[in-house]
Amino acid sequence: MLTPADQAFLDRLRAEGVEVGEAEPRYLEEPRGRWPGRAAGVARPHSTEEVARVLRAAAAERVAVVPYGGGTGLVGGQVKGEGPLPLVLSLERMTALRAIDPQSLVVEAGATLQSVQEAAQTVGRLFPLTIAAQGTAQIGGCLSTNAGGVHVLRYGNARALCLGIEAVLADGTVWNGLTRLRKDNTGYDLRDLLIGAEGTLGVITAAALRLFEPPAVTGLAFFALPSPAAAVALLGLAQGRFAGCVSAFELISRQGLSFLREVGPEVHMPFAEDPDWMVLIELGLPAGMDAEAAFVELFEAAEDLVLDAVIAQSGAQAAQMWELRESLPLANRRIGAISSHDISVPVAAIPDFVAEAGAMLAAMGDFRINCFGHVGDGNLHYNVFPAPGRNRSEYDAQKDAVKTAVHDLVVRGYNGSVSAEHGIGRLKVGDLERYADPAKLMMMRSIKTALDPLGILNPGAVLRG
Amino acid sequence: MLTPADQAFLDRLRAEGVEVGEAEPRYLEEPRGRWPGRAAGVARPHSTEEVARVLRAAAAERVAVVPYGGGTGLVGGQVKGEGPLPLVLSLERMTALRAIDPQSLVVEAGATLQSVQEAAQTVGRLFPLTIAAQGTAQIGGCLSTNAGGVHVLRYGNARALCLGIEAVLADGTVWNGLTRLRKDNTGYDLRDLLIGAEGTLGVITAAALRLFEPPAVTGLAFFALPSPAAAVALLGLAQGRFAGCVSAFELISRQGLSFLREVGPEVHMPFAEDPDWMVLIELGLPAGMDAEAAFVELFEAAEDLVLDAVIAQSGAQAAQMWELRESLPLANRRIGAISSHDISVPVAAIPDFVAEAGAMLAAMGDFRINCFGHVGDGNLHYNVFPAPGRNRSEYDAQKDAVKTAVHDLVVRGYNGSVSAEHGIGRLKVGDLERYADPAKLMMMRSIKTALDPLGILNPGAVLRG
Numbered sequence: 001m002l003t004p005a006d007q008a009f010l011d012r013l014r015a016e017g018v019e020v021g022e023a024e025p026r027y028l029e030e031p032r033g034r035w036p037g038r039a040a041g042v043a044r045p046h047s048t049e050e051v052a053r054v055l056r057a058a059a060a061e062r063v064a065v066v067p068y069g070g071g072t073g074l075v076g077g078q079v080k081g082e083g084p085l086p087l088v089l090s091l092e093r094m095t096a097l098r099a100i101d102p103q104s105l106v107v108e109a110g111a112t113l114q115s116v117q118e119a120a121q122t123v124g125r126l127f128p129l130t131i132a133a134q135g136t137a138q139i140g141g142c143l144s145t146n147a148g149g150v151h152v153l154r155y156g157n158a159r160a161l162c163l164g165i166e167a168v169l170a171d172g173t174v175w176n177g178l179t180r181l182r183k184d185n186t187g188y189d190l191r192d193l194l195i196g197a198e199g200t201l202g203v204i205t206a207a208a209l210r211l212f213e214p215p216a217v218t219g220l221a222f223f224a225l226p227s228p229a230a231a232v233a234l235l236g237l238a239q240g241r242f243a244g245c246v247s248a249f250e251l252i253s254r255q256g257l258s259f260l261r262e263v264g265p266e267v268h269m270p271f272a273e274d275p276d277w278m279v280l281i282e283l284g285l286p287a288g289m290d291a292e293a294a295f296v297e298l299f300e301a302a303e304d305l306v307l308d309a310v311i312a313q314s315g316a317q318a319a320q321m322w323e324l325r326e327s328l329p330l331a332n333r334r335i336g337a338i339s340s341h342d343i344s345v346p347v348a349a350i351p352d353f354v355a356e357a358g359a360m361l362a363a364m365g366d367f368r369i370n371c372f373g374h375v376g377d378g379n380l381h382y383n384v385f386p387a388p389g390r391n392r393s394e395y396d397a398q399k400d401a402v403k404t405a406v407h408d409l410v411v412r413g414y415n416g417s418v419s420a421e422h423g424i425g426r427l428k429v430g431d432l433e434r435y436a437d438p439a440k441l442m443m444m445r446s447i448k449t450a451l452d453p454l455g456i457l458n459p460g461a462v463l464r465g
Numbered sequence: 466m467l468t469p470a471d472q473a474f475l476d477r478l479r480a481e482g483v484e485v486g487e488a489e490p491r492y493l494e495e496p497r498g499r500w501p502g503r504a505a506g507v508a509r510p511h512s513t514e515e516v517a518r519v520l521r522a523a524a525a526e527r528v529a530v531v532p533y534g535g536g537t538g539l540v541g542g543q544v545k546g547e548g549p550l551p552l553v554l555s556l557e558r559m560t561a562l563r564a565i566d567p568q569s570l571v572v573e574a575g576a577t578l579q580s581v582q583e584a585a586q587t588v589g590r591l592f593p594l595t596i597a598a599q600g601t602a603q604i605g606g607c608l609s610t611n612a613g614g615v616h617v618l619r620y621g622n623a624r625a626l627c628l629g630i631e632a633v634l635a636d637g638t639v640w641n642g643l644t645r646l647r648k649d650n651t652g653y654d655l656r657d658l659l660i661g662a663e664g665t666l667g668v669i670t671a672a673a674l675r676l677f678e679p680p681a682v683t684g685l686a687f688f689a690l691p692s693p694a695a696a697v698a699l700l701g702l703a704q705g706r707f708a709g710c711v712s713a714f715e716l717i718s719r720q721g722l723s724f725l726r727e728v729g730p731e732v733h734m735p736f737a738e739d740p741d742w743m744v745l746i747e748l749g750l751p752a753g754m755d756a757e758a759a760f761v762e763l764f765e766a767a768e769d770l771v772l773d774a775v776i777a778q779s780g781a782q783a784a785q786m787w788e789l790r791e792s793l794p795l796a797n798r799r800i801g802a803i804s805s806h807d808i809s810v811p812v813a814a815i816p817d818f819v820a821e822a823g824a825m826l827a828a829m830g831d832f833r834i835n836c837f838g839h840v841g842d843g844n845l846h847y848n849v850f851p852a853p854g855r856n857r858s859e860y861d862a863q864k865d866a867v868k869t870a871v872h873d874l875v876v877r878g879y880n881g882s883v884s885a886e887h888g889i890g891r892l893k894v895g896d897l898e899r900y901a902d903p904a905k906l907m908m909m910r911s912i913k914t915a916l917d918p919l920g921i922l923n924p925g926a927v928l929r930g
Contacts, residue, residue, distance in 0.1 A: 101811065101813050146650050148648050153647075154709070160625065169908070173907065174904060175908065176902050176904070179882065181880075181881065182809070182842035183613050183843065183885040184885060185610065185886055185887065185889070186884045186889060186896075186900070187889060188661065188908075188909045189654075189660065190905060192624075193657070196650060201653070215709070236567065240752075241753075242681075242751040243677065243679065243680045243749065244709050244749070245710065288759070289751060289753065294751070345646070346568060347647075348568055377648050378646055378647055417644065417650070419649075420650060422650065424652060428651075431651075432651055432652055437641050439634060439638045439639060439640035441652075443655050443916060447653060447658075450911040
């Protein structure tokens with residue numbers, strides 16, 4: 001059984017030299033405002049050794065610890081609203097760049113993703129993880145949630161970009177796994193186990209991250225398309241011509257453009273008339289190639305698949321194009337979703353899934369659907385909204401049915417995932433139980449018990465506490 | 466405590482419909498001939514359900530099970546010579562290609578790597594894992610050992626090429642984790658935990674593997690170089706120009722060429738005079754590029770780094786070039802190594818490591834060193850041989866000291882790995898204990914106990930039994 005954190009516990013931490021503050025509201029809120037968190041206080045260690053002290057004390061007194069990064073997670077992994085009062089463990093004081101060379105850097109968990117991108121740029125390199133929240137999201141959180149984003153197609157998710165980690169385990173033991181090697185087959189892959197474990201198996205305190213040579217030539221374009229099937233076919237053509245050099249391939253629907261026109265933010269629309277579908281394609285090509293010519297050749301090769309195209313002629317135009325893509329979530333929030341789904345299916349199945357899900361929801365009620373996202377890696381944000389003029393509160397009775405219908409279709413109809421990139425947190429614990437293979441859940445529980453026998457690490461996240 | 470497998474146990478398996486045969490010599494030998502294995506018999510299940518039956522019976526009777534793939538592993542993970550007599554579990558009957566689409570295929574564990582490469586080709590795709598033993602090595606073994614090879618630089622190791630696995634756990638439970646998704650953040654990464662676990666946490670019975678579009682344009686060339694430092698600098702130039710399109714970058718030393726001249730096999734030598742060092746560079750470029758022109762531009766950009774270059778003018782020439790590279794291990798075996806080291810260090814550290822290791826060994830005795838391999842991902846095969854005219858048996862007294870000196874330098878001097886791609890098996894259990902972070906070993910043991918509490922899965926491999 002866990003013990004609530006109390007003033008005596010906080011004082012013990014202070015006596016051990018750990019900075020401990022009030023649990024200010026910013027540590028207890030999450031971006032979608034669904035749950036209020038509770039905590040006795042916030043520890044802000046300045047070093048790995050201080051994190052170890054916090055966890056040793058928490059283990060000794062059986063106090064729950066909620067690791068906290070930038071707080072941008074969308075599934076409530078960072079806020080605990082129920083059960084014995086926890087301690088929040090914020091990594092914000094640990095932001096040091098410990099080392100950097102052309103192939104890798106080592107950074108502490110509290111550094112923001114953007115600061116890591118900038119550090120890479122100082123040595124002429126690229127750290128390709130790109131998510132909307134990168135100015136606030138911290139590397140520790142990006143790794144703990146295995147963050148995805150728009151460049152997974154080319155570079156992989158956070159897990160694929162990480163060479164090694166340093167972590168503090170549930171009993172306060174420090175694991176130095178900060179290898180900077182591409183190839184290392186010395187024992188079990190504990191790095192990938194802690195990455196994506198959302199702070200339930202250990203607290204990541206630092207990471208060695210891969211750096212890449214930025215492509216010599218880059219280009220960006222919108223292609224207007226008649227259908228998701230055309231998008232998948234165009235992706236195949238692009239991969240065939242530019243294998244490995246397609247950096248991003250993002251789907252946008254007419255509904256998404258309508259939302260932007262309806263509630264903003266105001267962005268530059270690329271086509272005079274909104275197409276039914278469009279894709280934003282980023283190419284990163286070898287020296288000697290011409291990005292515009294490459295897009296023109298792709299357009300010609302695509303023949304009837306493509307209705308129109310706009311190629312960015314400047315950095316400013318490219319920024320406008322990304323701005324449109326990145327404004328979609330804000331427009332969605334302004335409209336107000338009935339149910340949002342961060343799903344993935346095999347890429348080839350996207351057209352059938354979009355058609356079948358649309359027909360299924362049309363039979364259930366009067367909805368608008370904004371389906372957008374990372375076609376290149378099969379990850380769609382499939383979000384369901386009220387019909388024009390109606391309020392989402394009118395749909396309260398249908399909300400759970402919509403979510404369950406979409407998730408059932410994703411998993412049972414298409415062998416897909418109900419959390420492609422956001423993780424389980426506290427929001428999807430029930431979904432995991434509903435859809436996961438029983439053997440997987442059994443293994444997960446065994447590993448949780450083996451590595452955190454007292455259950456103090458982020459209890460209630462991923463697995464029921 | 467484990468119980469030796471006996472005839473009664475084999476008869477029980479037969480009664481349950483499992484094919485069980487004699488433990489023929491081929492199941493008890495390993496390529497380097499260091500250890501003889503022992504086994505009561507060999508089970509050859511035809512289905513995942515039959516694998517489950519074998520493990521349920523083994524768990525019930527506490528019999529050790531040694532999973533067996535193609536038998537090509539170089540660290541003895543597939544042969545158990547000590548302790549209670551085990552059952553060998555060969556996946557050779559499970560070779561079905563269960564599904565294939567343009568993005569992925571699902572194949573059973575006993576299929577050879579080459580058959581998977583060929584299946585990918587039938588749909589115009591590439592499965593890029595490439596190792597010398599691919600005609601014999603099975604996919605289950607490639608995953609269980611997280612195989613590497615010459616294309617890791619571009620495509621990653623076996624783990625990075627696998628989307629999902631099906632496995633049978635120590636108690637006979639079947640885990641269906643055959644997702645075909647690029648992005649799936651639903652819970653702990655058990656796939657990557659079982660991959661590389663060398664059959665000690667579960668038996669992989671099938672895998673969903675990523676397929677790639679083959680590059681539109683490919684080219685191959687040898688560049689002659691004065692030093693490892695020039696190789697690393699040239700790699701940087703190549704990555705800068707062709708980011709992401711350098712498919713292989715393999716180092717070869719004058720010593721390696723001398724061995725080929727001395728003991729064969731006879732291969733075509735690219736340069737009239739053997740250079741001190743050379744690299745084999747494979748480019749896979751977008752449509753519209755010219756591989757020869759790309760190599761010429763790289764040669765010109767490299768200026769003094771490069772002494773000479775030969776660009777393959779035909780598929781036949783390219784095959785000759787790969788043949789030279791792939792003949793190096795055979796020449797090494799004919800010379801007879803005193804000590805072989807499958808090591809990795811950060812790429813930038815390669816020149817210093819090669820210089821320091823060479824000086825260290827020169828001070829220890831009269832050796833020849835053949836250092837070759839995957840410069841692009843930091844993985845060198847650093848092998849130490851007798852001086853000309855001497856036999857390796859003359860060095861028996863120095864063998865352990867050489868190994869320890871090289872490994873100590875790799876780990877303590879360069880934060881490198883003593884098993885970059887071959888794994889731990891039984892050969893390197895002591896190395897893992899010597900060099901691994903204690904917290905890592907503690908976690909590994911906890912996980913082993915959690916997932917295989919009776920210790921029946923490949924006991925003695927990776928962790929001491």
